[in-house]
Amino acid sequence: MLIRWSAAAAAAMMLSSPVLLQGASAADKPTDPQIAHIAYTAGVIDINAAKQAQKKAKSKDVKAFAKDMLRDHEAVNKQALALVKKLNVTPEDNETSKALSKQAADKMAELDKLDGAAFDKAYVANEVAYHKAVNGALETQLIPSASNAELKSLLQTGLKIFQGHQQHAEHVAAELK
């Protein structure tokens, strides 16, 4: 459920650099309203990436992958919205969400300059890195930090489905070579 952005940037951002790890420190763990915002933002980023890919991708497999991303991430975000409404929680914007959005916008601009096979390759490579980064963040930071049981459960379902996305993206990436 979370994100998608630039391959290298994504990995760097969530795994080793400032953005998600910052919030991950035990002393400063994200609150549920922040987690909800991060998760939703990450989903929106991958949805937008998929929409871009639907317009630009050339390979049939890449187009099909983008369609799968759109379907699943929209489903997760719809569920997330229903949950925050039910829990009466207002998602709270935060530095992690802002950094994610900024990186995503940069990556999207970068991908927009590519066409055909070059786009396909760059998009899928980024999807691999993005899902890897998001899954890592979910596992080590967001899920452990979530205090509401339903939010935690939704994040766990998200992790499960995004692990499948990562495998799928890796498979498509291997086929493109």
Place this chain on the structure above:
Amino acid sequence: MPGRLASIALAAVLLSMVVPARAATIEITMDNLVIAPPEVSAKIGDTITWVNRDFFAHTATARNGDFDVMLPPKKSATSVLKKAGTIEYYCRYHPNMKATLKIEP
């Protein structure tokens, strides 16, 4: 007319031999990205009720092409089994979801 009664009775007996005793309805669920039960035995004429409890769309897609059932989020669908065989099937959207359906004649 005992002769005619007898032939009707015979026809009824023959018919009951041809028509399967009773077709069963078997439920297979998809919940949290898992298909349960992972292995099902059924007979030709049985009905499978596919239940998708997830908020994701799934499919039940036979690897040999025998069926491809679409399951929108939180929806069910049914299939009547018409062909014998051991069929491996999976969800096209989430290929980690896989299971087996054994259909006996």
